Amino acid sequence: MTISIPVSRKVVQVSVFACVLAALQHQQVRANVAAGDNAAERAALCSIIEVAGSRAKLHDQKPTFDSKLQGVMELNVTAAEDTWLTEFRSPEKPTMARDTNKHPLPQDRGWADRWLHWERAASKLLDPASHAERRQHYKLDELSEQQQRNVRAAVARLAEEAFAEATDTAAAAALSDIIDDTTLQKEINQAVYGMDTEPASNFANYKPFNNQPARNRETNCGTANTAGKATNMFEALFCVCAGDSRNNGNAGKACRADASAGSTWNPSTTPAPNAGELQAVGKLSNREGETKLTAADLNNRIATISNLVRRGPSASHIRKFLATNCNGAQANGMCVTYTGITDTTGDVRKAVPWLQKLVQTAAKLRKHEVGVRHIQAVKRSLKAKYNEAKKRILAIIGTGSSTSWDIRSRAGKATGENDESATNLRQAQG
Structure with a gap:
């Protein structure tokens, strides 16, 4: 059964008006800087500060492959004829290394x-x-x-291969791309603070x-048409x-809805934020x-x-901009x-100075990672060659034969190259 309830036109009109008024009031409220408006930006920016200072590792x-290369080289010299070892001796004192300044190569x-x-x-x-x-x-004496x-x-032959692999252009390039923690930290700190190290906790x-603060916030932070000094x-x-000393309502809580940042910067009287104001913002980040x-x-x-x-028609902004300025x-x-x-041109990652620095740091970090993987591969290869050399000695001892070990067992080598190596070795054996 359907029950019809009459509704007067007047009541409907009042209801519609109330909804429109509520929407307009909501729009007006959102036209102001409200508590928590900049919380997402704070979190994103703080994610970089989190890895600034000396916190990024x-x-x-x-990696280093020096010990692996030296293992192969030492075995090579140990197995060499005594006449070859003589080349390294000092003529004056045979147990000392040759001085190439006195006795050139x-x-x-x-x-x-x-x-x-x-x-x-x-x-050694x-x-x-x-x-x-x-x-x-x-066991060479056996x-x-x-x-x-x-x-x-x-x-x-294995020592020559090891030396070539360890000193080729690919290894040299990989080594030149590898950085250390200090380099990484300096680059991040330059983007975050414009300094090689993070400021002390009291700033x-x-x-x-840039030690040239202006007497108004919009000049420091920028307006719709002018870049600020925040580099x-x-x-x-x-x-x-x-x-800000002129904040009203919830503007001071833009980054923390539960409390203000604790700063009341007044650039008109003190252009540079004081230590307390800097610390208050610094504490927003871990x-x-x-x-x-x-x-x-x-x-x-x-x-x-x-x-x-x-993005805007004449400039772009990080967070709450109300078509006036960032004052x-x-x-x-x-x-x-x-x-x-x-809104039509420009790459954020290139136009914002500190973002550009971070992008360059990320690219350098990527090259470091590729370089590390290459050197790790070289290290594994040198270790394999050293083990292969020892295995061949043991194979000869075990069989009592001078030629029974398998020349084709060289790890990681193609068949064609192995065949060529076998031919070269037979020629060397005479």
């Missing part, structure tokens, strides 16, 4: 590039007792003369706005979050602990910030402005 530290043998590695390996063997101990360690000649040829050594990321956070930072992680943090930039007043905006980026 490389996820992959620099032969010019026509191409030894200069290899001599440093050879010399390091040979220096110049004493006859040490040489005998290493030969016994590798081989016949013919077997030793075969071992020398095989080990020399005593920090000079905001590093911490100053962008300050413009977005710092309370500045404890450490993070194992990767390029992917840093790029994600950068992307989050880039996606929060609000901190509730009806105008708490934001930072960047020219060169509009």
